Amino acid sequence: MSSVILKMASIVLRPLFWVISIWLLLRGHNHPGGGFIGGLIAGSALIIGPLSREAEEIKLEKKNYPLLFLSGGMILILLSAALGLFTSDLMLEGLWMKIPLPLVDATLKLGTPLMFDVGVYLTVIGFIYFIFNSMMEEWQWK
Amino acid sequence: MELSIGILFAAAVLSLSIPSRLRPLKGWILSLFPLGIFIFLLTTIPELQNNGVLETNRSWMPGIGLNLHLLLDGLSLIFALLITGIGSFILIYAHQYMQGYAHTNRFYVYLLVFMGSMLGLVLSANLLLLFIFWELTGISSFLLIGFKHKEENVRQSAIQALLVTAFGGLMMLSGFVMLGLVSGTYEINQMIGQSSSIINHGWYLPILILILGGAFSKSAQFPFHFWLPGAMQAPSPVSAFLHSATMVKAGIYLMARLNPVLGNTMEWQTIIPLIGGATMLIGAYLALTQKDLKAILAYTTISALGTLMLLIGIDTELSMKAALIYLIVHALYKGTLFMVAGSIDKKTGTRNIDLLGTLAYRMPITTVVALLALLSMAGLPPMLGFIGKEIIYEANIQTPNVAGIVTTLGVISNIFMVWVSIFIGYRVFFRKSYQGYKTPSETSFHFWIGPGILALGGLILGLFPYQLGENIIQPALGVIQAEQLDIKLKLWHGFNRVFLLSMFTLLGGVALFLLRHQLIPFFRRVNKKFFDVRFSDMFTGFIDGIMAFAKGHTKVIQHGYQRFYLMVIFLVVAAMGWFQLINTRFWEIEMPVQQVSVYTVLIALVITVATLFTLLSRSRLTAIISMGVVGYGIALIYLIYSAVDLAITQLLVETLTVVIFVLVIFKLPRFASLSSRASKLRDAGIALIVGGFMTGIAMKAKHLELKEPISDFFVKNAPGKGFGDNIVNVILVDFRALDTLGEVTVLMIAALGVVALLKIDRS
């Protein structure tokens, strides 16, 4: 499927999707959003480009990016799970670190749940990217 | 103490990473681990004499009563010493023996894992923990028996051993669980206190039988004995270690350990001596007619295990003492003999005693070692075996009720043992003809050091038995039997009944040996006629029967038509569901109509129409797009009813689903009308029944009486403990993060599955 409209749109949409997805990921703990939703949007950003192009135009990627996303996400998740083990003997125990921000009146709260969410985000991206990538490859997407 | 088990498991891992420069010393290096533990155990003896026990206790899964409770007392000490002591020599021996085998790395891992599990078994003070180690020894034994897995009969023997012992293990587990239910604990110490109430409980007999099932199968008692000769397919170090000195004694250990809990009853003193006595006699008798050196040893091992079981079953102080001494005696001489058999196998290329001979002149050191062990096996002075046999006779004579039978059985099997000992000694070492495949020569140092020390141990302990009795047997006996009694081990007891029996035994054995040319053919004929029941064949037949039965009925039930499977599942579920719904009168639930909102009804209508489109459309594209409409409709419903995250996710996923379908759709077959009108109507009927049932369920769902929902906790604590305002997200990444972890794993597996499926042809 070669669509000029989609191709042009994807040029604009791709960075937009990325920004939105990261924004949704980071606010997810307090507002609608989170790893799953962010990951779905970022995954869409990754596949929208290939979807709009001819098969010959898709460059064969040397590195296995989907696998990197997938395994990176899993590693982050397991790491965040394991951190609790060292401090309190409980796997997946949430650990938080509060950093007061100097200029505005707020504190930045970083914790293993955030790390976990980022892991989910990466895994979902890898999942979508992996599936679509291999399907497009299989069917010589045109 | 827990460290010592850990060390062995760690050694198993370490054994893989020994640098290649040190490879020639591998056996020596690895043997340092058990040797170190052996020395550590020796140093605990004074402390044990003062305090009685050494223990550590950590909770592991307190919910089910499983604790990492390890306890070293006199009884454990005997076994632990045997395991680590013999284990170190076995490693040295194996180092030489296993050269030329493939995958020796694995061999050491298995062996060390076994050693660790066996040590864990005898140190466990918690029945569930004991069971875990018990099964671990079974599995490592399976791996070791099947070490030469390229041969068909080796695999078969390994599986047979695994099935028999695992079956017994499961029986034992159910016995343990029942015991746990009766006594309310899995700690053996606490059970001892409740012994009398357990014995009088109605479940006592089932418990005893189930646990005995485990002990009997592990310790190769009749009628489970057949796996042990099969296990001789393992390399000789394994036979020497697992299948004579240690693992097969696990059943004996268990019964000795549980004697204060379950023992001293009619049932105990009937069942165990009966089976033990039968095993003792059958083992000794069958040993006579074997030709394979290792098979002879295997059957004498069975006989010895029977003797031990018998002694435990007699359940007097004297018999326990006899059991403990005989245990050490047997481990020492049988370990030696198996290792000698392995050396002979290596040097001559055969284990057939009809071919062997003259080895006394060619392998003098091995011969001396073997003769010492054989003396012990025959129960002759000055070996420890003599003391062992004397005490056994004494215990037999003093058996309550059935002393006559027990003593007779004991004497007969001992006569056989004497015969077998003389027979092996003569045939293998002194006979003048030799037809082996290789020209034998004396073995290297590695091959005789281990068995040599073990055999010497038998001699030294025989000459100075006092130390053994004072330091080792006495504390152990205190564990099995509450009363302390004074034990004096002596080589010379004076002229009494026991001595006369010993003399008689010796003379009988010699006489039988002299008559061997007449007797062996006779026994073989008798065997053919009466004992031609091959238990292992029966066992294999039984397994085959089960397989055939399973295949037969699978063909009928598993017909292979997916939609009929589904139909059955749907109909059964719907029938049961409807029954319940009608019983509880779901139509009486109040559903106020005035709450109905116009938006929702509109969305519901859109969803219904789109669904109908999907069902009826002949175009694939239409079907998929209307399915997308259904999904968006559901997303709107989520949005209306306060589920923002859900709505977003549903929208995104629905979009991706449509995209992926559009990607694939033209690669997939067109819709075809495969079913007849009648079957369509039938399926529609089934679908309506299921759908109606689900509607009923959905209506009822809100009206269930539940306890305080857990959601309240989440709502309350999300900002305070989870530091987040979006409660759904806090649940996902914090409160129920383990669930999410599982779900993400599913995603990963699905992705890998898709890739694997699509790339299956291109490699």
Next chain:
Amino acid sequence: MEITLSIVIGVLYTAGVYLLLRRSLVKLILGIIFLSNATNLLIFLSAGLTKGEPAFAQKAGEETARQVADPLPQALVLTAIVIGFGIVAFTLALKYKYHQKTGTYDLDQVKQTDQS
């Protein structure tokens, strides 16, 4: 309000079951999607419906306690939706490969696991 949604759930289940009982490969996959949608909705409904009060924690300033929507089924359904997508993708790939290998699209031909 529940009555409308209950009927929608019933409709979706009916459609899902009907599609699953077809012999066509593609309809089977559509049936799975319908079933998973219906089940998600059922779980969502079973916790009760709350309008206009998403599951967010109280603001610090707020005095009165609000009755927010039950967050637990939402969390459950959220992951279920994503996993449902994973299953659909996997089934699609599986059925596609099956079709490619055997050339058939009739599920009644799928009777053996072994190649014979």
